[in-house]
């Protein structure tokens with residue numbers, strides 16, 4: 001049985017805690033957060049060991065694994081220190097905040113063992129889309145389309161000093177909310193080879209530095225094209241939309257159902273832990289990792305992360321085509 005420390009008990013830390021309740025080979029053992037109120041909330045619910053300092057926590061030999069649920073700018077340094085201390089690492093998306101950090105991570109000893117939280121890959125509809133692509137039953141993929149329209153207001157960005165700033169969040173809707181939708185391109189279709197992108201701040205120019213809206217075209221090998229649109233400037237959090245156009249039909253992931261040529265073939269029915277739109281994959285991902293020794297590695301997440309960083313580079317360069325390097 002692995003003893004786990006959750007680092008960061010803000011919005012997503014409690015989802016990790018709840019998910020671990022049903023994982024046989026892991027025990028939620030300690031919480032590490034710099035915020036005393038967050039630690040108190042956690043202690044009252046789970047009676048776990050408490051740490052207010054990451055480095056001190058790493059010295060606890062009883063802890064086998066750390067779950068990094070902190071703001072983006074802390075991810076790389078925390079992964080690095082945890083690996084050096086001999087801990088297993090489960091890290092929330094985005095794995096790192098910058099492309100430079102990602103390259104350094106890939107080169108780091110032991111980084112291949114890091115488990116990346118891209119839990120939506122395990123949604124039944126996403127798994128079904130993967131099956132359809134891999135089986136080839138609908139012919140080759142011709143194109144794909146991903147759309148995310150969510151709502152984040154000023155109060156959301158003011159809820160954490162790290163939100164909405166380039167140096168601490170690394171971007172806006174793309175790096176934080178839409179990275180899962182972006183991930184479907186690489187996970188389902190294959191490696192993205194180049195992108196052209198633009199970003200805008202339509203609704204929150206007085207509140208955040210980063211973009212609230214992102215558009216892109218993505219290109220794969222063999223002339224397969226993708227279209228991507230994401231915004232936090234809508235009025236509600238609609239279920240993400242993803243479409244794959246095959247030679248012999250279309251698969252549409254809409255309202256948490258997968259429709260192929262007009263017939264529903266899969267549905268995401270499991271109730272989510274936490275916010276409905278986060279999906280229900282955290283528990284599945286942790287069972288897979290601790291009970292099944294299977295996980296999405298930094299290599300598995302590499303094309304998604306590099307596509308995302310290339311999109312920011314393209315948008316900053318006014319939409320110039322940018323290659324996604326290996």
Ligand SMILES: NC(=O)c1ccc[n+]([C@@H]2O[C@H](COP(=O)([O-])OP(=O)(O)OC[C@H]3O[C@@H](n4cnc5c(N)ncnc54)[C@H](O)[C@@H]3O)[C@@H](O)[C@H]2O)c1
Nearest residue numbers: 008009010011012032033034035038069070092093160278
């Ligand atoms: N997979 C998903 O669907 C999903 C959903 C939401 C958030 N996330 C990701 O989870 C991470 C955290 O996001 P959040 O929304 O929970 O943020 P948050 O601001 O709500 O929570 C972050 C927590 O980290 C703590 N913290 C900050 N610095 C710390 C330090 N040095 N040591 C220990 N604790 C520290 C804060 O006190 C806070 O409690 C981000 O990477 C985010 O993108 C993933």
